[in-house]
Amino acid sequence: MKLEQLDHIDTTILSELATNARASQVDLAERVGLSSTAIARRQKALEEEGFIRGYQAVLDLTRFGLSTTVLVRVTLESQNEDALKSFEAAVIECPSVVRCFLMSGSDDYIVIVMARDIEDFERIHRTELSRLPRVARIQSSFAMREVVNRAVPPVIFGGPRRRAKA
DSSP states (O other): OOGGGOOHHHHHHHHHHHHOTTOOHHHHHHHHTSOHHHHHHHHHHHHHTTSOOOOOOOOOGGGGTOOEEEEEEEEESOOSHHHHHHHHHHHHTOTTEEEEEEOSSSOSEEEEEEESSHHHHHHHHHHTGGGSTTEEEEEEEEOSOOOOOOSSOGGGGTOOOOOOOO
16 A cells, blocks of 8 residues: 555544554544444554554653653764664663664764753763764753654644745
8 A cells, every 4th residue: 555545534543543542443433434343444454554563652751750851963983884783783772762863964873862860861971872882972962841742743644734934
């Protein structure tokens, strides 16, 4: 199934599940006007075709004591394949890292770290980040406040689009 083959019902199912992964097939059926059996069939097809990769709960990490989000910019000594593979294999093993992106531009990676506080981040920096292989430079910025946190951009489902200023 290709993106162009998705109809309004499919996109409604996806939109509902993106905002509430616990939505039951009965709830989805009522929302789109189909039977729960038809919803189950469509949902299974969306899973099999890779439009739905999984379901997850969104945890409030502050309840676990992790109230400090740190964006860590990493520059490697070189960008050859061995350096990239070595760094990526190591960063995957860092227990405080929640996300990592290979970047274009002046930084090679952006690593998102969750910490209890600045002292905890100092420990993470010393015991995890500073031990990553092939790193030339690490720069960290602390998030002061989260402004937007969406699993899916609304534009995918026909949500508001902002016009570019001319």
